[in-house]
Amino acid sequence: MADDDIKQMKLYQHVERVERALADRGLAPPAPLRPEQIEDLDHLHYEGRDSVDLASKRLGLTRDHRVLDVGSGLGGPARRLATVPGCRVVALELQRDLHECASSLTSRCGLDDRIRHVHGDILDAEAVDGPFDALVSWLVFLHIPDRPALLRRCRALLEPGGGLHAEDFYLRRPLHDDEKALLRNEVQCAHLVDRTTYIDELESAGFGDIRFDDCTEDWRRFVGDRARDFRSDAEPFIALHGRAAFEALSSFYATMVRLFDGGRLGGVRVTARAK
Numbered sequence: 292m293a294d295d296d297i298k299q300m301k302l303y304q305h306v307e308r309v310e311r312a313l314a315d316r317g318l319a320p321p322a323p324l325r326p327e328q329i330e331d332l333d334h335l336h337y338e339g340r341d342s343v344d345l346a347s348k349r350l351g352l353t354r355d356h357r358v359l360d361v362g363s364g365l366g367g368p369a370r371r372l373a374t375v376p377g378c379r380v381v382a383l384e385l386q387r388d389l390h391e392c393a394s395s396l397t398s399r400c401g402l403d404d405r406i407r408h409v410h411g412d413i414l415d416a417e418a419v420d421g422p423f424d425a426l427v428s429w430l431v432f433l434h435i436p437d438r439p440a441l442l443r444r445c446r447a448l449l450e451p452g453g454g455l456h457a458e459d460f461y462l463r464r465p466l467h468d469d470e471k472a473l474l475r476n477e478v479q480c481a482h483l484v485d486r487t488t489y490i491d492e493l494e495s496a497g498f499g500d501i502r503f504d505d506c507t508e509d510w511r512r513f514v515g516d517r518a519r520d521f522r523s524d525a526e527p528f529i530a531l532h533g534r535a536a537f538e539a540l541s542s543f544y545a546t547m548v549r550l551f552d553g554g555r556l557g558g559v560r561v562t563a564r565a566k
């Protein structure tokens with residue numbers, strides 16, 4: 292997918308809001324940062340650092356592990372992994388502006404020795420070289436319609452026995468046409484599979500020990516709270532970032548509420564081992 296396509300998604304617009312928010316906190320460059328000072332801004336997934344810590348625990352990650360973070364966004368998960376438990380991370384991100392913002396935040400956190408940021412597409416065999424001890428990914432696979440190719444690529448980048456941990460969407464029940472259109476146009480998500488197909492595709496790509504945990508109800512609550520809190524605290528956000536940025540994010544958050552409330556979109560946390 293090209294940068295231009297994925298930029299249709301409102302969550303990925305107005306990236307300058309991160310630096311503006313930091314400047315507003317008296318943390319304009321070159322002020323050094325601590326990862327925990329920015330974690331309300333740099334995790335573009337659900338449940339923030341808790342979800343990253345859960346991944347570390349499930350994969351048994353330590354300082355010695357080399358980890359690939361696929362679709363690393365603004366780098367929040369990568370910086371958490373590089374801090375607790377202190378892994379060496381390659382953070383691969385498709386969108387140049389997110390990649391550049393993430394690299395700058397990592398430098399300011401003093402983590403350049405633990406994280407290497409790479410701009411590229413996971414489907415591009417040249418983008419990164421393995422093998423890695425573990426591969427993690429938060430809310431990225433949903434953007435990639437050719438799931439068999441994606442999973443084969445993930446497997447090829449792992450050592451035998453290496454762990455995969457991904458948070459993703461899946462189909463709980465067939466979607467209505469309006470939900471398919473919302474997912475395609477507002478979430479850049481053109482293809483989802485049900486639980487059985489998800490597990491079959493992982494097995495076909497060379498993964499075993501598959502654990503498939505449904506997170507739908509937790510995520511439904513999370514997106515509901517997020518949308519409500521964002522709208523109820525609109526004025527300071529609008530004063531800092533402008534109404535266009537507010538409307539863009541608010542509309543994206545409302546879309547996710549509608550999709551999860553429908554009961555057909557599912558959320559999954561999947562872990563597996565490369566055979």
Ligand SMILES: C[S@@+](CC[C@H](N)C(=O)[O-])C[C@H]1O[C@@H](n2cnc3c(N)ncnc32)[C@H](O)[C@@H]1O
Nearest residue numbers: 334335336362363364385412413429430431434
């Ligand atoms: C919802 S964001 C999550 C970002 C980050 N994982 C996090 O949780 O904070 C999904 C990210 O995946 C990236 N992405 C989508 N397709 C990708 C691909 N083919 N290769 C690399 N990154 C991709 C997007 O650009 C976006 O930054």
